[in-house]
Amino acid sequence: MSEPVTALMGAEDKVGIATITEGGPLGMITLRGDLSDKALKKAAVAAGGVTMPEQGHCNNEGEKGIAWMSPDELLIMCPYVEVHDRLADLQAKLAKGHALAVNVSDARATFLVTGPRAREVMGKLSPVDLHPDRFQPGMFRRTRLAQIPAAFWMPEEETFQIVCFRSVARYAFDVLKVAAQPGSEVGYFTS
Amino acid sequence: MLIIHCPNCGVTAEETEFHAHGEAHLKRFGPGSADDEFESYLFMRRNPKGVHFERWRHQYGCGKWFHVARDTVTLEVFGSYSAQTTEPPEEILQAIRDRRPEWELT
Ligand SMILES: [Zn+2]
Numbered sequence: 001m002s003e004p005v006t007a008l009m010g011a012e013d014k015v016g017i018a019t020i021t022e023g024g025p026l027g028m029i030t031l032r033g034d035l036s037d038k039a040l041k042k043a044a045v046a047a048g049g050v051t052m053p054e055q056g057h058c059n060n061e062g063e064k065g066i067a068w069m070s071p072d073e074l075l076i077m078c079p080y081v082e083v084h085d086r087l088a089d090l091q092a093k094l095a096k097g098h099a100l101a102v103n104v105s106d107a108r109a110t111f112l113v114t115g116p117r118a119r120e121v122m123g124k125l126s127p128v129d130l131h132p133d134r135f136q137p138g139m140f141r142r143t144r145l146a147q148i149p150a151a152f153w154m155p156e157e158e159t160f161q162i163v164c165f166r167s168v169a170r171y172a173f174d175v176l177k178v179a180a181q182p183g184s185e186v187g188y189f190t191s
Numbered sequence: 192m193l194i195i196h197c198p199n200c201g202v203t204a205e206e207t208e209f210h211a212h213g214e215a216h217l218k219r220f221g222p223g224s225a226d227d228e229f230e231s232y233l234f235m236r237r238n239p240k241g242v243h244f245e246r247w248r249h250q251y252g253c254g255k256w257f258h259v260a261r262d263t264v265t266l267e268v269f270g271s272y273s274a275q276t277t278e279p280p281e282e283i284l285q286a287i288r289d290r291r292p293e294w295e296l297t
Contacts, residue, residue: 055200055201056200056201056202069253070199070200070252070253070254070255071199071200071253071255073253127204127205127207127208128204141202142200142251142252142253143204143208143251143252144207144208144251149250149251
């Protein structure tokens with residue numbers, strides 16, 4: 001098997017007001033179906049290795065996780081090397097019902113924005129209220145990052161993890177870098 | 192700038208996360224209909240000055256469709272409601288009447 005390669009070969013930017021790092025490769029499975037269906041929930045939880053998230057939330061433990069994408073869609077995350085087995089198991093469990101599960105690992109890019117100014121950097125690019133009282137670890141948001149669709153959540157305070165299409169990985173990294181450029185502190189969330 | 196609420200995923204955000212897709216509650220005239228009916232279905236829109244019902248999509252978010260009632264003059268948003276309906280629900284009509292007592296659904 002060939003070595004998995006991320007879109008930007010693990011690019012990193014440490015000179016700005018927050019650290020931008022390309023993550024991955026990460027195993028990602030898009031699952032669409034009836035999220036109230038017991039069999040589907042059970043299969044999703046088995047594939048994601050964490051409990052089922054509430055609407056608008058994401059449950060994560062290291063590389064394992066499940067994100068609530070829409071009323072009929074989940075994003076299941078796992079170590080890259082496990083994605084084929086987990087997908088096969090998931091599809092076998094869902095064979096009797098009406099559901100769709102696809103490996104999207106190589107169609108996505110992920111980024112980490114870390115540091116005390118991470119909220120400011122994200123706030124410059126997304127129409128999301130990122131006040132610490134409003135957006136907290138565990139919440140999940142699909143939105144835009146400047147001109148591209150992206151989703152993000154906070155695995156912990158001062159860390160944002162972003163998922164976007166691989167085809168716009170360069171744009172995502174560059175726009176994050178600009179939003180985090182040295183001297184661009186806003187001081188809105190940290191007075 | 193409009194603040195829009197998506198009834199599908201519960202997110203409230205400014206309009207750039209969404210996309211407007213024109214007048215809502217059109218009656219479709221398809222194959223077999225009269226030419227003038229088909230023409231008006233395709234091209235003729237109310238374009239009202241005031242209360243308006245529109246189809247919106249949560250473009251950058253959950254990707255789902257829904258309806259929005261708003262005022263095209265003041266940009267006030269009266270509310271959002273399910274895409275799975277052919278007419279505005281009573282609570283939306285009430286919200287409009289509370290703010291526009293003169294207004295009537297036509
Ligand atoms: Zn939505």
